[in-house]
Amino acid sequence: MSDRPDIFLFTIDALRADHLSCHGHHRETPFFDSLADRTISFSNAFSVSSHTREAMPPLLSGKRPSEFAANGFTQVPEEETLAGRLRAEGYTTGGFHSNPYLSRAYGFGAGFDEFYDDLVLGQNKIIALAQQALDRFVLNRGGQYYARAPEINERSLDWLGDADGPVFLWNHYMDPHGPYHAPKRHYAERELSAREAESLYRRSWKKPDSITDEEQQLLRDSYDDEIRYLDGKLESFFDELEQRDRLEDAVVIVTADHGDAFGEHGYYTHPRYLHDTLLHVPLFVSPPGSSVMDVDNPVSTLDVVPTILDQVDGSFGGDTGTPLVTSRESSGFEIPDREDHVFASATGEDEDKGIRRFAARGKRWKVLLKRDIETEEIVEQTVYDCENDPGEQDPRRDSGNEQAVLLLERVEQFSRDQPSQTADGEGRDVETSDEIEDRLEALGYK
Known part of the structure; x- marks a missing residue:
């Protein structure tokens, strides 16, 4: 050792x-x-x-x-x-x-x-x-x-x-x-x-x-x-x-x-x-x-x-x-x-509760996808050309670029492969104190 x-x-x-x-x-x-x-x-x-x-x-x-x-x-x-x-x-x-x-x-x-x-x-x-x-x-x-x-x-x-x-x-x-x-x-x-x-x-x-x-x-x-x-x-x-x-x-x-x-x-x-x-x-x-x-x-x-x-x-x-x-x-x-390329995901909250977001990021192209957790339906997908639009201000909802299309296929498959369930509340056996709640609120988590 x-x-x-x-x-x-x-x-x-x-x-x-x-x-x-x-x-x-x-x-x-x-x-x-x-x-x-x-x-x-x-x-x-x-x-x-x-x-x-x-x-x-x-x-x-x-x-x-x-x-x-x-x-x-x-x-x-x-x-x-x-x-x-x-x-x-x-x-x-x-x-x-x-x-x-x-x-x-x-x-x-x-x-x-x-x-x-x-x-x-x-x-x-x-x-x-x-x-x-x-x-x-x-x-x-x-x-x-x-x-x-x-x-x-x-x-x-x-x-x-x-x-x-x-x-x-x-x-x-x-x-x-x-x-x-x-x-x-x-x-x-x-x-x-x-x-x-x-x-x-x-x-x-x-x-x-x-x-x-x-x-x-x-x-x-x-x-x-x-x-x-x-x-x-x-x-x-x-x-x-x-x-x-x-x-x-x-x-x-x-x-x-x-x-x-x-x-x-x-x-x-x-x-x-x-x-x-x-x-x-x-x-x-x-x-x-x-x-x-x-x-x-x-x-x-x-x-x-x-x-x-x-x-x-x-x-x-x-x-x-x-x-x-x-x-x-x-x-x-x-x-x-x-x-x-790499993947990212985030589970929706508040008005987006029940939605999970997914992203596939390549060197030039990026695809964002929103999927309804319960129905598994894709509710939105967006393509960005990060080389020419690094600030992601000009979404391209339709792109004929071969790399972008392939990336979209991959993020769709990735989103299907992820666990669909989400847990309500704070999770298993978690009892948070007033101190934790106070700090979470000050940090913008609540």
Whole structure:
């Protein structure tokens, strides 16, 4: 076991790729740029879904989003999780984050030796209420309902210092997730109080038509402030790993669960649509040793789990993705052949309850499809030419292009193959506390 590499998986909530300077954004993100310069960077990486409940569980299990929509968005059994499988192979496992939907209340502590979800006891209402009071009046979080990057860094580094190797460390950072209220302002023209930031964020997703041009720009600028803040904190964390000599021989993956929208399609934040503003995410992979390359073929966040398992010689069946990088003794690594498109899906809610959206994304063409869950009838399909219409503003409902037609056939088949059932409510045996509900509401989930 001692010759197996450490594995570091860093996921970021609501970070869209085109707000990083290495993906063409006009504002600098120096640390992310450095990752692009020293890792295998996948410039056309797409999430499997547009919101955490269907996007993040696949990154920790290798299962498709529809499996979680069918089980009430709870984690799969421990032996099927990435952490559980690695622990069975002799890894010491640690997870650190503060997204309520990824907490112990939903089963996401399974497989981890150490698991911090920023909840005292997610299913104990009395203790949760006590923590609520502590957050608001003693720690003075002032409307901030997640642990910021410095706390995640400190806790995970403390654990790492005492952990027996090899280790699997998963850190999930919430900083770019709204409400946008960064500790330091770089771009926003005016300072917002925590209450103002939360009010503006809430109105953007509840009443998007009420957002003025000035407020839209303020939301964008404040979002970029959050990204710039996180950029510096991640740099500090990686510097510490380097000082501890933990990086060179490790498997390192940095990505996001989904993006965020700012009115491009009439909505804000990350509702259950499948435009690239929500699906296009950064993805950096560093296998042991030095590896620098830019890969522009479409890849999926579903490919992260098989990538990690390949790096530890894991002979595990049942994974649906394709390794992004495969290890080779003679050449170090190689980029395996794969399909020329990836899939995404999202289960409708509110007025779209009973609908499931599907997307097939190739290098140029993209197809969106809506299917009625009960009747299995296709109710809408749309084709986009992303090469000439990268903003997906000009839908082509009929396209004679051979590649687009083939992509449409594939997404139709894919949508038929997915489990049709969905679970009502919060899932099996989930009792959420008032604290969890309060945080979910502040984060725009309720």
